[in-house]
Amino acid sequence: MINGESIPVDKKVGSFVIGATINKQGSFYYKASNVGSDTMLAEIIRIVKDSQGSRMEIQNLADKISSVFVPVVLVFALIAVIVWLTVGTYYLGFSESFSYTMLAFVGILVIACPCALGLATPTAIVVGIGKGAEKGILIKDAKSLEKLYKVKKIVFDKTGTVTKGQPKVTDVIIKDDRYTKEQLISYASSIESKSSHPLARAIVDEGLRVKLVNKKVINFKESEGVGVSGEVDKIPVSIKKPDTKEIENKEVKRLQEQGKTVVLVEIDKKIAGFIAISDTVKENAKELIEGIHNLGIDTVMLTGDNSRSANYIAKAVGIKNVISEVLPKDKSDVIRKLQNDGSLVAMVGDGINDAPALMQSDVAIAMATGSDIAIESSDITLLGGDIEKVFQAIKLSKATINIVKQNLFWAFFYNVVGIPLAAGVFYPIWGIFLNPIFAGLAMAGSSISVVLNSLRLNRIKI
């Protein structure tokens, strides 16, 4: 239920397991790390509940209109009373005009009751957010649903968002003959075992694959968006982004042009070699980007990685604009610049380094497979790391807003048409007068039609 996984997934000692899934073979011990209100399910329920009670900007408009509307209606009802009593008495005699006065007064108050106006937005929000949750789109605040369809630019992080975030080591290049490939990986995986970066995991997995045992690491340091350093067996080792000089290396260039991320390994303060890591693009990424372009929305890839590999990945999925080699702290500046021309910008990310950019964006979308801090900074969380849900979320946003607008129209339409009718304005001309019983019916009818219209969201295809 949590990740929508339909194919069995291999689990090893130390793997995370999710509650309420099926263990196909054998048995195992597991430790419950989060129980009760700490579980992901409880968190999802909390988010959905909170957000269904949140408000849209448009609701403030409806409230403002209501606050003017009610006194205007009261004045109108009083005018009707005065006119019926004076003009009516003159033409009809007092006793008959008095009953018309009462009919008009009660009729106006009943039909003008703005309850449908009050229901128009919240009912659509409840249904829209509920529908999103059903599809694995967790919306934290109704305002993001209101803004999403108006977004003009969507910024995607590369690793873990456009790519699967399960990178693998593909090449090891030795630059210093004192080390073998195995030794290089041994140093690298020892030090990367302290980091939780996707690239670090790839290097650690490679170490496990060739059955290396990690050495002891001291003085470990990680600089976000740059790399890691420390001492392995008292020898200083660092793994980092190759700088401008090393990028000109023919082999590095070739690997980067294949979309691989190349990191530099320094042992004892000298370049020992390079490790190339490749991550596959998510299967449905290309269709998603195409769909987004068809909606007239621009796409941008934002990454700390090298421009060659970034360009390769961007091209593979059809993203036109690439902003690469951006340090995590500068990612939010990039978003700010994109917002400069007044367009709403959405950011889709997963990593710790994406959190500032997510905070800066107008609509922040995080992958539930990503870091907790990214999820915490987001307005919308996509379960199962499925980026196709970005497209569905945009459609849901549009559909919900359409329903809200229809609701507001119908709520008003009833009132505007009903009030003169109830006041008996048409009585002298056509002899039409709205009986308060029908006014009551129409009033209930408008609320029912608003609720039914909101429920229609459930059947709209996204």
Ligand code: ADP
């Ligand atoms: P992204 O924006 O694609 O998520 P990051 O900002 O996390 O990328 O990292 C940018 C670059 O910094 C990486 O491509 C890599 O060269 C280097 N880097 C960051 N962390 C590590 C690490 N733990 N090990 C090796 N290299 C790293």
Ligand code: MG
């Ligand atoms: Mg990332």
